[in-house]
Amino acid sequence: MVKQVYSSYFITGASSGLGRHLALELAARAAKHNWPLSLALTARRIELLEELKKEITALAPAVRVKTAVLDVTWDDDAIWRVITECHAELGNLHCFVVNAGIAPTARMIGSSDRSFAVERPVLATNLIGAMATTDAAVRYIHENGINKTPEQAHIVGISSFSSLGVTNRSSYSVSKAALERYLDILRMESAGQGIxxxxxxxGYIDTPINQHRPHRPFxxxxxxxxxxMANAMTVRGGGAGNALVPWWPWAIMWTxxxxxxxxxxxxxxxxxxKSHEPDQAKRE
Known part of the structure; x- marks a missing residue:
């Protein structure tokens, strides 16, 4: 059964990978069932966002799409400004998908081949950027009363199975593990508030962020x-607390x-x- 979508989404890292495909999936569902839908699509690469907007418009002409340049490592005011600009054009934003992330070059802790400097952008984007985006989203939700509307509000954070800890990817694993704890805290703080x-x-999904890896099981x-992912973001039901994607076999392995x-x-x-060292960090 196809799950009901929210009437509006704000997605970071929407220019490629899971963010891009999620936007297309939501648009396809809205078109098939004649559901109203507005999409605020953000990323660093505006040209890719504009291409995605054209693709969505061809697929689902009734879907409203706003594109905006956003690097989540910008200062907090910039993130807030983009959210409010999207609100001004699209109206209430109900579901925020905190998806922007990067994967680093392979590096063992203490390696002399590459300095720790290659780890800093990963933490800045995947953790600090995700936290800053979430913080701004929750502030926006409260200030505009989104959580008190019939649809209420939803924060969706994209972690990784690698949060359990994998070798040669310490900063990536740490960033995702910390994000999970941050979202757990938000879940406790917002309990009963309509958020x-x-x-x-x-698990392994075929996107640019992991296509350099030679070993991608399942x-x-x-x-x-x-x-x-879309099925895990149900309207009003609140979706799952933790959603392993796909469920099989990753939920079993997670346990x-x-x-x-x-x-x-x-x-x-x-x-x-198993991994090898790519030439540069991959981004979504």
Whole structure:
């Protein structure tokens, strides 16, 4: 069964990868069921956003689309300004998808081949940028009473199965693990206030952020990943607290990896997460 979509979404990192495919999936659902939909699509690369807007308009002419340049590592006022600009054009924004993220070059802790400097942008984008976006979104929701409307409000953060900890990707793993705890805190702070919080935990989905990796077990297409993500963001039901995407086999593995002895995890994961060093960080 296709799940009801919100009437409006604000998506960061929408120019490629999961953000792009989620926007297309939401537009397709709205067109098929004649649901009203407004999409605020943000990313660093405006030319890719404009291409996506044209694709959405061809697919679903009734969907309203606003594109805006946003680098989540900008100062807090810039993030707030983009949100308010999107509100001014589209009206109330109900669901915020905090998706923008980057993956670093492979680096072992203490490596002399690459300095720690390559880790800083990952933390700045995936953690600080995500927190700043979420903070601005929650402030916007309260100041505009979005949480008191019939649709209420929803914050969706994109984490990763790598948050459990993988070798050669320490900053990425740490950024995603910390984001999960941050969203847990938001879930507690906003309980009963009409603000739902969902943490999406993807396994391997075929997007630019991981296409450099030679070993991607249980890989699914970005289109299939977007369907699963959209299903986890149900209107008023609040979606799942944590949603593994796709559910099989990652939900089973998530449970197992959180319960097995640490020594077994430390033995197994380096053997499972084979990787090589890409030329540069991949972005979504």
């Amino acid at each position: 739902h919080v969902t943490t999406i935990i993807p 890989l699914i297409t970005a289109e299939a990943g977007a369907v699963a 197992v990896f959180n319960w097995i002895p640490k020594w077994l995890y430390f033995w197994y994961v380096p053997r499972m997460t």
